[in-house]
Amino acid sequence: MYRYDNYDFALVRERVAQFRDQLARWQSGALSDDEFRPLRLQNGLYVQRHAPMLRIAVPYAMLSSAQLRALAHVARTWDRGYGHFTTRHNMQFNWPRIEDCPDILDYLSQFEMHAIQTSGNCIRNVTTDQFAGIAPDELIDPRPLAEILRQWSTFHPEFAFLPRKFKIAISGTREDRALTWFHDVGLHLNLDAQGKPCFRVIVGGGLGRTPIRGEVVRESLPWEHILTYLEAILRVYNLHGRRDNLYKARIKILVQALGIEEFSRQVEAEWAHLKDGPGTLTQAEYDRVQAHFGAPAYRTLPAEDPDFLRHKAEDKAFARWVSRCVHPHRVQGYAAVTLSLKAPGQAPGDITAEQMEAAARLADAFSFGEARSSHEQNLILADVEQGRLHELWLAAKALNLATPSVGLLTDMICCPGGDFCDLANAKSIPIANAIQARFSDLDYLFDLGDLDLNISGCMNACGHHHVGHIGILGVDKNDAEFYQITLGGRQGSDARTGKVIGPSFSAAEVPDAVEKIINVYLAHRHQEETFLDTFDRIGPEPFKNKVYEDRAHGKAKSRNEEVTP
Amino acid sequence: MSTLIKNKRIVADPWQTLSPEESPAAAPLPEGDILFPLSVWQLRRNEIISSHKRIGLWLEPDTDLAPLEADLQYFVVIAINFPKFADGRGYSLARLLRERYHYEGEIRATGDVLHDQLFLMQRVGFDAWALKDGKDAAQALEAFATFKTPYQGAVDEPLPLFRRRTP
Numbered sequence A: 001m002y003r004y005d006n007y008d009f010a011l012v013r014e015r016v017a018q019f020r021d022q023l024a025r026w027q028s029g030a031l032s033d034d035e036f037r038p039l040r041l042q043n044g045l046y047v048q049r050h051a052p053m054l055r056i057a058v059p060y061a062m063l064s065s066a067q068l069r070a071l072a073h074v075a076r077t078w079d080r081g082y083g084h085f086t087t088r089h090n091m092q093f094n095w096p097r098i099e100d101c102p103d104i105l106d107y108l109s110q111f112e113m114h115a116i117q118t119s120g121n122c123i124r125n126v127t128t129d130q131f132a133g134i135a136p137d138e139l140i141d142p143r144p145l146a147e148i149l150r151q152w153s154t155f156h157p158e159f160a161f162l163p164r165k166f167k168i169a170i171s172g173t174r175e176d177r178a179l180t181w182f183h184d185v186g187l188h189l190n191l192d193a194q195g196k197p198c199f200r201v202i203v204g205g206g207l208g209r210t211p212i213r214g215e216v217v218r219e220s221l222p223w224e225h226i227l228t229y230l231e232a233i234l235r236v237y238n239l240h241g242r243r244d245n246l247y248k249a250r251i252k253i254l255v256q257a258l259g260i261e262e263f264s265r266q267v268e269a270e271w272a273h274l275k276d277g278p279g280t281l282t283q284a285e286y287d288r289v290q291a292h293f294g295a296p297a298y299r300t301l302p303a304e305d306p307d308f309l310r311h312k313a314e315d316k317a318f319a320r321w322v323s324r325c326v327h328p329h330r331v332q333g334y335a336a337v338t339l340s341l342k343a344p345g346q347a348p349g350d351i352t353a354e355q356m357e358a359a360a361r362l363a364d365a366f367s368f369g370e371a372r373s374s375h376e377q378n379l380i381l382a383d384v385e386q387g388r389l390h391e392l393w394l395a396a397k398a399l400n401l402a403t404p405s406v407g408l409l410t411d412m413i414c415c416p417g418g419d420f421c422d423l424a425n426a427k428s429i430p431i432a433n434a435i436q437a438r439f440s441d442l443d444y445l446f447d448l449g450d451l452d453l454n455i456s457g458c459m460n461a462c463g464h465h466h467v468g469h470i471g472i473l474g475v476d477k478n479d480a481e482f483y484q485i486t487l488g489g490r491q492g493s494d495a496r497t498g499k500v501i502g503p504s505f506s507a508a509e510v511p512d513a514v515e516k517i518i519n520v521y522l523a524h525r526h527q528e529e530t531f532l533d534t535f536d537r538i539g540p541e542p543f544k545n546k547v548y549e550d551r552a553h554g555k556a557k558s559r560n561e562e563v564t565p
Numbered sequence B: 001m002s003t004l005i006k007n008k009r010i011v012a013d014p015w016q017t018l019s020p021e022e023s024p025a026a027a028p029l030p031e032g033d034i035l036f037p038l039s040v041w042q043l044r045r046n047e048i049i050s051s052h053k054r055i056g057l058w059l060e061p062d063t064d065l066a067p068l069e070a071d072l073q074y075f076v077v078i079a080i081n082f083p084k085f086a087d088g089r090g091y092s093l094a095r096l097l098r099e100r101y102h103y104e105g106e107i108r109a110t111g112d113v114l115h116d117q118l119f120l121m122q123r124v125g126f127d128a129w130a131l132k133d134g135k136d137a138a139q140a141l142e143a144f145a146t147f148k149t150p151y152q153g154a155v156d157e158p159l160p161l162f163r164r165r166t167p
């Protein structure tokens, strides 16, 4: 993975000093709360329900074992012994003291980590596919360009005070695993007719209050122009995005208002001045960064390891784990492994300091000292020898990191919600736990098969509820916590948002409603059909009728109690 | 006379800002170094040119610069207003003035201008700052040294770090 040179180190250290000074000026009263807010946000520091929250960047998901240990040290020294992985690869600490944050960041800077632009109205952490570099269906490894984008966006002088946050996702595979259609900018790395890398540039997607699938603004942009082209997009947005209404300030609203043709015309007009300028990437820079992402020292291995096959045949639990938590690798004899952070009763994405250290040990022992965080809030070891999977499974099981549920109903994506987050309408973690408790039978879960259930505590959609096959959204109804359910959302190349099925539910009703939805699927499914297949075939009506059967008038009643998405 | 940060030093500021309300179409124009709001400039352009040797222009952040291109030669100072410090449009305006329109006079930030904007503002072409009232200008001067070698090319250093990086 990328290693800092002196320039990179100097910048994160200067950032720590800058933040220490900002904090001191705020404490002395030289900076008002309002003046300090955007500064601390641009450094990942929120003031939350119970305590501040500090969000540490995990650029494009990559973590070294040393970084995992450093995060464990932070959790233990300055927090309550655990952290939380977000849906954008980052790690959040929920209980630091504000005055300790400069020391935390100072400590992390030694390990090439920071909290730069993990919040605020600026360009955020660039995200990608957790299997970048090893996926069999990958055309180009997106990580070198993701790192180049990280550097370009860090303290960008023109775009630090955008109308709203700006998120970029980049993917280099045929099947999109980075939710690129629902980012402010989504980038598909591809090869053009001459075999040269190029980008498909998607703009104006987003979840949140107004979920919109992005549109293609340029089908094929030669890779070396990516920075100047992004600057053109950002300049149009910076100058013309709405600043009068927080809810209409994302670039998606501007793209919708102008229409993609006019937006694209303005971007091209701007780009005409920037194209081929000094911001044009050089092969030398690409090569410099790319050298950090070379293949590790893979061994030559058989396609099928006999011990592995034997364990799989003999041990049903192991076979189960393999079927859900082991993923294909482009190198023969290797596999990627998900270490699940969705053990029953645990808040999805939470990880204790001990687990971080243990994961670091596993990364060192099994995967060249590297790990990744996934947007599904799990940890990944990307380069494991097939012949050692059984050994890894035993170790992970002992650490409660081997819940064999990846992609199943209980592998929920879930935001911190009302237990932690100031913006929440409702709690989300207790809902996740109640659903996990209701669906605890593994045979049953395996029978249900692939099913994404995503939970957000409010419209901001940090839990990606719109793209869950089943989505649950916390809404506020007369100061009480209620939950709206959507069906049919999905990630991937065909990503789209789910539709609300009807009036919302109280917390206690949610597990029943989910169970009814599942029962409709089971009653209607044809052999081998997934939940989504069945849903697409029969539509939402049978689900609605079942879920609302006990309500007045039998069917979904008035919709006026909903918050419209 | 109020003070100004100019070229990284604290100096006296001779410029006065004329508010549009103070200058109905027929009233006499004030003498001295005046920052004229765009609306006044558009209304009384020729008169201002003949009565003032040094002319300043005062812009709101929603200004479209393209129609002003031919007029830029008249201005010694262009002030860009920041109604709120979180309003980042002025950064693009300054950069466009320098890079696209090759404006070489003073570009100053006025309005809600604070210590922590100075570093980035100098990068995009500002060279003068009228800090918000009550803010410590001497302390703000420290902000210019926040980062030694940023990644991006901008007005202060057109070449991005990747074109200058040495191992």
Ligand code: SF4
Residues within 6 Å of the ligand: A415, A416, A417, A418, A421, A422, A423, A424, A425, A456, A457, A458, A459, A460, A461, A462, A463
């Ligand atoms: S979705 Fe809402 S409640 Fe959940 S973390 Fe995001 S802002 Fe907070």
